[in-house]
Amino acid sequence: MNRLVHRDRALKSLTEYFPKDCLLLQKEDLIPYSFDATAIFQRLPLAVVFPRHVEDILWLLQWSKSNHVSIIPRGSGTSLCGGAVPAENSIVLSMAKWTKILEIDPANLTLLVEPGVTTQAIQQEAEKYSLFYPPDPGSYKISTIGGNIGHNSGGIRGLKYGVTRNYVMGMEVVIPRGQVLWLGNKCMKDSAGYSLKDLFIGSEGTLGIVTKILLRLLPKPKARRLIVASFRSLEKASEASSAIIASALIPSAMEFLDQKTIHCIEEYSAAGFPKESEAVLLIESDGHPEAVQEEIIQISNVIKKHEPLEIKIAEDSTQQEKLWSARKVAFSALARKAPTVLLEDITVPRNVLAQMIRQIQKISRENGVEIAVYAHMGDGNLHPVFLANEKDSQLMTKINKAMKEVFLYAIELNGTITGEHGVGLAKKEFLPFQYSKESLELLKEIKNVLDPDRLLNPGKIFD
Numbered sequence: 524m525n526r527l528v529h530r531d532r533a534l535k536s537l538t539e540y541f542p543k544d545c546l547l548l549q550k551e552d553l554i555p556y557s558f559d560a561t562a563i564f565q566r567l568p569l570a571v572v573f574p575r576h577v578e579d580i581l582w583l584l585q586w587s588k589s590n591h592v593s594i595i596p597r598g599s600g601t602s603l604c605g606g607a608v609p610a611e612n613s614i615v616l617s618m619a620k621w622t623k624i625l626e627i628d629p630a631n632l633t634l635l636v637e638p639g640v641t642t643q644a645i646q647q648e649a650e651k652y653s654l655f656y657p658p659d660p661g662s663y664k665i666s667t668i669g670g671n672i673g674h675n676s677g678g679i680r681g682l683k684y685g686v687t688r689n690y691v692m693g694m695e696v697v698i699p700r701g702q703v704l705w706l707g708n709k710c711m712k713d714s715a716g717y718s719l720k721d722l723f724i725g726s727e728g729t730l731g732i733v734t735k736i737l738l739r740l741l742p743k744p745k746a747r748r749l750i751v752a753s754f755r756s757l758e759k760a761s762e763a764s765s766a767i768i769a770s771a772l773i774p775s776a777m778e779f780l781d782q783k784t785i786h787c788i789e790e791y792s793a794a795g796f797p798k799e800s801e802a803v804l805l806i807e808s809d810g811h812p813e814a815v816q817e818e819i820i821q822i823s824n825v826i827k828k829h830e831p832l833e834i835k836i837a838e839d840s841t842q843q844e845k846l847w848s849a850r851k852v853a854f855s856a857l858a859r860k861a862p863t864v865l866l867e868d869i870t871v872p873r874n875v876l877a878q879m880i881r882q883i884q885k886i887s888r889e890n891g892v893e894i895a896v897y898a899h900m901g902d903g904n905l906h907p908v909f910l911a912n913e914k915d916s917q918l919m920t921k922i923n924k925a926m927k928e929v930f931l932y933a934i935e936l937n938g939t940i941t942g943e944h945g946v947g948l949a950k951k952e953f954l955p956f957q958y959s960k961e962s963l964e965l966l967k968e969i970k971n972v973l974d975p976d977r978l979l980n981p982g983k984i985f986d
Contacts, residue, residue: 533592534570537570541573546572546573547571547572548570550567552571556568556571559602559605559606560600560601560602561603561604562865563863563949564608564948564949565608566610566613567609568609569613569614571614571617572616573620577703580732580734587614587976588699593614593977593978593980594978594979595615595980596669596673596728598619601670603944604674604941606728606980607728610981610982618638618732618734621637622639622641623637624645628709629652629654632741633737633740634649634737634738635738637734637736638668638672638734638735640667641664641665641666642658642668643663643665645738649740649743655743656741657684657690658687659678660677661854668738671687672694672723672724673727673733673945675945676943677899677904677942678899681899681901681902681943682777683773683776683809687724690740691724691736693706693720693736693737694723694735695736696723696731696732698730698731698973698974699978707737708737709737722973726984727947727983727984728979729979729983730974730979731974744810745811746809746811746816747807747809747815748807748836748843749807749836749846749847750806750808750826750835751805751834751846752806752835753797753802753803753804753832754801754803754832755800755830757880759830760801760802760877761876761880762877763825763829763831764779764876764901765874767806768901770821772818772821774806774901775807775809776806777807778805778898778900779802779898779905780802780805781896781897782800783857783893783896784857784897784908785797786798787856787857787859787895791856791859792849792852792856794848794849797832804826805847806822806826857910860893860910861910861911862913865911865926866906866908866944867906867907867926867944868941869905869907869942870903870938871933871937873900875938876905879933879938880896883896883905883907883929886932887925890921892910892918894907896908902942903938904943909922909925909926930953930956931953934956934957940957947983951983954984970984
């Protein structure tokens with residue numbers, strides 16, 4: 524009873540501080556905030572708060588400490604690792620209304636935004652000035668830049684352009700001890716002390732609440748061309764992709780689809796991928812038109828040495844967009860095949876990609892579960908997709924076993940359990956297999972220094 528009384532008093536103080544349009548308390552309003560895109564985790568928060576300004580966040584941190592209620596920072600809830608799922612006795616702090624583009628500076632190639640701005644809106648704003656924001660996670664239309672920072676999101680262009688971390692020049696962040704910090708600047712070079720901003724990139728909202736982000740932009744490439752190559756075996760596809768990189772050619776994207784994914788895409792959108800192929804590569808070059816044309820020819824010549832079934836060069840931008848759209852609906856196409864679809868995320872060195880994919884196929888057969896694979900082939904980032912049914916406990920037991928085997932084999936190949944989705948709830952049990960005991964303790968020490976009372980997103984990354 525005392526606990527319930529304490530909770531009611533804590534929630535009452537929220538209603539006294541926040542106006543009605545900044546606070547959700549009814550169960551039916553809380554349900555959409557009880558889960559994220561992970562599908563298998565869910566917990567109802569005590570409340571959802573929409574802060575109006577930094578002062579609200581500072582007040583909430585003090586309220587959180589006084590009432591022993593944790594805070595779960597949230598953008599648009601597209602996390603694929605359970606990173607935005609509420610903890611026990613927690614409230615959600617939604618930054619979804621922080622959608623202002625504060626400044627664009629073409630002279631310094633920077634953009635200052637609030638954390639609720641979507642990745643797509645950032646790309647569109649940059650294009651108004653013939654500039655370019657490269658990171659493009661699959662959820663770019665709805666994912667927020669705050670969430671991208673929390674998970675260090677990547678995407679299709681990672682091979683040539685890198686990931687979110689490579690484009691964050693500065694940030695304003697509120698830390699649990701009640702301080703507002705500005706970290707970074709507009710300078711391309713800065714060797715002054717530790718790079719503190721990098722601590723918060725990939726931290727999944729466990730160290731601080733980001734309230735402003737200074738992003739680096741690039742000049743927009745003037746031309747893009749796309750090659751689609753199909754192969755009878757995934758080994759030949761892997762050899763071709765490695766040979767392209769070894770030839771000092773760096774495409775802007777190099778994507779892989781396995782046969783199961785190809786068939787599902789063809790049923791979904793009839794993109795024209797050959798169903799008899801075991802693997803398809805989509806390879807894009809961008810830059811100056813003449814340079815792009817030359818690079819496309821060179822890439823085609825490399826591919827021809829690895830026994831492709833077919834090589835197609837997109838004739839125009841319309842065909843190019845159709846093919847890229849087909850790649851981008853891979854998850855949706857696979858999602859039609861099962862009641863529950865679990866999109867996973869590992870990265871291995873490029874030279875063992877075929878070995879990793881073959882092992883996934885073996886794990887699939889031995890455990891009696893369906894796994895499709897598509898990948899950012901150029902940077903070694905694979906997405907095994909588990910076709911599941913969360914209501915079938917026997918199947919879920921098999922899938923959990925298969926997942927563990929996939930993660931452990933990736934680590935065995937000197938890879939990582941996550942390339943861009945994060946650890947969250949979904950993968951924290953596997954972190955000790957990737958990190959040494961000493962390294963894991965250092966991570967926990969950093970958390971304890973910045974958040975000694977464990978106010979922010981507890982239970983994510985590690986317990």
